[in-house]
Amino acid sequence: MEDLSSHKVETGQYQQVKGISIYYGLLPAQIAAKHPATHEERIMHGGVPPGKNAYHLIVALYDVSGKRITDAEISATVGEFGMAGTRKILEPMQIGETKSFGNYFLLRRSGLYRIAIEVHRLGKQKTEAFEALFDYRLQ
Template sequence: MAVRAWLRSSGVLIAMMLAIGTAMANDGYQKAGGLAVYLGIVPAPVVRGHPSGHPESTMHGGPGTAPHQQHLVVAVFDDQTGARVQNASVSATISGLGHVGQQTIQLEPMKIENTITYGGFVTLSGNDRYAIAVEITVPGRSRPISVTFSSDHVQ
């Protein structure tokens, strides 16, 4: 009887943890200033796994070997038309909530399958919740658009 009660309460606790984790997780999509912005984070070893002749193996100078290196990928669309924005200047400022300091990187345009996304490598050095502020400057617009994502990084 006690085992059954323990299993039932453990199941409820696990369900609550999953619900809280899902609610706290950022979904990688934001809208601002007429743009729809998507953020993806891919571990650098995935990129390092491409064959040497593959274009992704050398983008942004190639993935380094630092531990906990990630590849940030940002796709930008016009929110009204759905057209991909392919002529923007995109940067990301990454700061950990538990770490002092921040790093800003310019995300380079990447042409893959005839579409443009923006990307770059960054090291998330510790277990932390990181804020990733993406700034997008589109020619012809009077000011940059900023969106902020969050990501938990666990080593």
């Protein structure tokens, strides 16, 4: 991993690192739970966790030309600011014609959360790895 001592932390939902545009969304998991039982969004990532504290983290990556990147391994660590977080692999998600990455995380109370998204690019002569840091405020 690169030295993160001078790494910029974003409070928005977009960041560009090493020419890669990283977008994320964090939605209540209850939205996916409203789909029919056989709907792909309802069964992905092992199923929608019960309870109001579950959130679905979705990440999309684009290269400098604006083409969506689908050949990456992505993980995320989500936790309350200043506390250890939970690290999970973000699984590939095919929704319609687009491919993103995601997984469910528990956000138990209102406050500031740190989201660290780690990306490993595949299919290159040398594997590229980098991290993007975001701060997210849960109301």
